[in-house]
Amino acid sequence: MDKKEARIRILGKIFMYTVEFFHRKGFVQLMPVMLGKSVDPLGPDPGSSVVKIPEIEYNGQVLRLVTSMILHKQYALRTFDRLFIMSPNIRLERKERMKSGRHLFEFTQADFEIANAKMEDVFSIVEEYYSGLTGFLEKEAGEEFKVIGTEIFRFSPPFKRYTTKELKERYGEEWERKASLEHEQPFWALSHKREFYDKEDEKQPGEYLNYDIIYPLGYGEGLSGAEREHEYERIVMRIKRDGLDFKSYEAYLKYAREGFTPSAGAGIGMERLARFLTKASHIKDVQLFKRVPGIKVEI
Numbered sequence: 001m002d003k004k005e006a007r008i009r010i011l012g013k014i015f016m017y018t019v020e021f022f023h024r025k026g027f028v029q030l031m032p033v034m035l036g037k038s039v040d041p042l043g044p045d046p047g048s049s050v051v052k053i054p055e056i057e058y059n060g061q062v063l064r065l066v067t068s069m070i071l072h073k074q075y076a077l078r079t080f081d082r083l084f085i086m087s088p089n090i091r092l093e094r095k096e097r098m099k100s101g102r103h104l105f106e107f108t109q110a111d112f113e114i115a116n117a118k119m120e121d122v123f124s125i126v127e128e129y130y131s132g133l134t135g136f137l138e139k140e141a142g143e144e145f146k147v148i149g150t151e152i153f154r155f156s157p158p159f160k161r162y163t164t165k166e167l168k169e170r171y172g173e174e175w176e177r178k179a180s181l182e183h184e185q186p187f188w189a190l191s192h193k194r195e196f197y198d199k200e201d202e203k204q205p206g207e208y209l210n211y212d213i214i215y216p217l218g219y220g221e222g223l224s225g226a227e228r229e230h231e232y233e234r235i236v237m238r239i240k241r242d243g244l245d246f247k248s249y250e251a252y253l254k255y256a257r258e259g260f261t262p263s264a265g266a267g268i269g270m271e272r273l274a275r276f277l278t279k280a281s282h283i284k285d286v287q288l289f290k291r292v293p294g295i296k297v298e299i
């Protein structure tokens with residue numbers, strides 16, 4: 001086994017841990033969809049550089065390649081209270097993103113959602129997820145880590161929490177990279193101005209009930225999530241404010257009008273987690289079929 005093979009095997013083991021973890025915590029696993037009528041707009045978000053969301057026409061409908069299943073998760077809460085999906089996402093990022101070391105135009109996230117949950121509920125489940133991962137990998141992937149020559153990272157939650165405002169004050173606009181380099185444990189970055197489905201704090205407009213996990217040592221963002229806007233009027237107001245085309249959200253808004261359950265959730269990038277744990281300089285090193293922005297695919 002060489003290093004490349006070891007990294008790919010470790011990603012598979014992380015996937016296995018993730019599926020088991022969510023089942024054990026009482027989540028229902030749903031299968032992913034790859035096409036949707038309404039999909040995540042991925043913006044406005046300063047972190048997103050998606051050039052377009054591809055559409056196809058099939059059976060008299062316009063279907064879009066799934067950028068994330070966030071809108072499907074809200075729909076799924078009509079049936080299930082705790083759910084997760086190992087969800088492949090397509091995000092056609094600008095080619096400059098090839099240099100970031102952490103962008104892929106196809107990747108998989110473990111995307112979960114919990115009815116009637118608040119941020120704190122997500123923090124505790126996510127921290128439990130990370131703390132159990134080390135022991136699992138010691139048992140399941142000791143050989144692979146030996147080949148790479150890397151100790152298995154010990155997560156020690158609770159992770160520190162900062163608002164993006166605090167991070168900007170301390171590190172400037174490039175806070176993510178700088179703060180990541182200065183930390184030895186992951187930390188939570190709270191309150192990002194981004195997509196319409198992340199809940200705005202009604203008591204403090206301009207603040208958002210959302211969060212990212214930032215991996216330390218320069219590896220950067222690895223999870224993002226939020227409490228959700230679930231009320232029709234607020235969703236419409238946010239879509240308007242973002243200048244999005246209502247036609248793309250007709251299907252979603254139909255169900256929003258019937259009322260969504262309040263919820264919170266997040267998505268954990270599987271390849272980013274494997275990259276961080278295996279100390280790969282570029283995320284492509286955990287993929288056999290490389291999907292790097294700006295680079296032609298082999299097969």
Ligand code: ASN
Pocket residue numbers: 040042067068069070109111112224225226265266267268
């Ligand atoms: N999965 C993310 C969330 O739950 C959304 C995303 O991937 N853009 O908030």
